[in-house]
Amino acid sequence: MKAGSWKILVVLGLLCFATSVLSAQTLTTLADFGGGSEGTGPFGIIQASNGNFYGVTQFAGSGPYCSLSGGCGTIFEITRIGKVITLYNFCSQKGCADGAIANGLVQASNGNFYGTTELRGAHYQGTIFEITPAGKFTTLYSFCAQTNCPDGSSPVGTLVQGIDRDLYGLTNSGGPTTDCRYGCGTMFKITLSSQFTSVFDFCAKTNCVDEGRNPHQGLMVAPNGDFYGTTNGGGRSQAGVIFKITPSGSLTRLYSFYSQPNGADGWNPQSPLTLGADWNFYGTTEGGGTNKNGTFFKITSSGQYTVLYNFCSQINCTDGASPQGPIVWGNDGNLYGTASGGGNANYGGTAYQVTPTGQ
Secondary structure (H helix, E strand, C coil): CCCCCEECCHHHHCCCCCCCCHHHHCCCCCCEECCHHHCEEEEEEEECCCCCEEEEEEEECCCCCCCCCCECCEEEEECCCCCEEEEEECCCCHHHCCCEEECCCEECCCCCEEEEEEEECCCCECEEEEECCCCCEEEEEECCCCCCCCCCEEEEEEEEECCCCCEEEEEEECCCCCCCCCCCCEEEEECCCCCEEEEEECCCCHHHCCCCECCCCCCEECCCCCEEEEECECCCCCCCEEEEECCCCCEEEEEECCCCHHHCCCEEECCCCEECCCCCEEEEEEECCCCCCCEEEEECCCCCEEEEEECCCCHHHCCCEEEEEEEEECCCCCEEEEEEECCCCCCCCEEEEECCCCC
């Protein structure tokens, strides 16, 4: 991926999509990320309690100790009139002890923002960090603090805050399980006072059939305090699973992908699950489906799985292909998301709307 000129298109590309169908016809660019100190490659945004938007870029920035060719990224704020303020440049500390390539932000109940970095840190396997709205940055934990990384490595997705106010997340690799080349991934929690605990180790059983392995996205927390998520591998066909897990680490597999002939149910989920207003969960797969270009699915809390839409169902994939990224439940009762391929504009991707019945 080149660290070229990026634009935040999701501010009114998803937030306004979620407001009404009519506003979905108009897209307004609030800010440009052209490189330099503001960074490039914005990776999702959230609206904070003060009304401004906060997020991370994964490239460029001006961290003086960054050795990555594309840059190490930034944390930014966007005011409601579109002014971009760089709050922090990753790799500002010697040896990149503060981490590089962040995975997004969550605002916790104390008003501060928390996130993870995929790379660098004290042990070069990623970090957990805190930053205040004023830009005070603190590294809370560096992964692989123990020999062979039983605490996990390379965290993925955004953190979520549980009903106990602790923060929970996933790592793509590491953990004590040796069935995967670099470890099969973990679930962890960290308190707001930075006390770290490993909660679950993926692929604890032979061939990772039950719980899956190597999650690529973060968790979502249900109102009862349980967490739901997906893995990109493992399961009955090694194509990933959907799981439920309690805060204490008791995991239940809800569904194994590629359970239908020719992968008609999809494989390799690439979006975090979203809880709809109907109390069902929604997500996407990057591959599989009847057109081999991904699916949009629904699953109940008891594991009843339904493909609502197969991408690339229109000529030349004008409806999009290979969906990725989060899904938004709009206040009009529909769901909104983005696909990384397809569309009318040189196959540069689409923003789409799906009704709960799959239209």
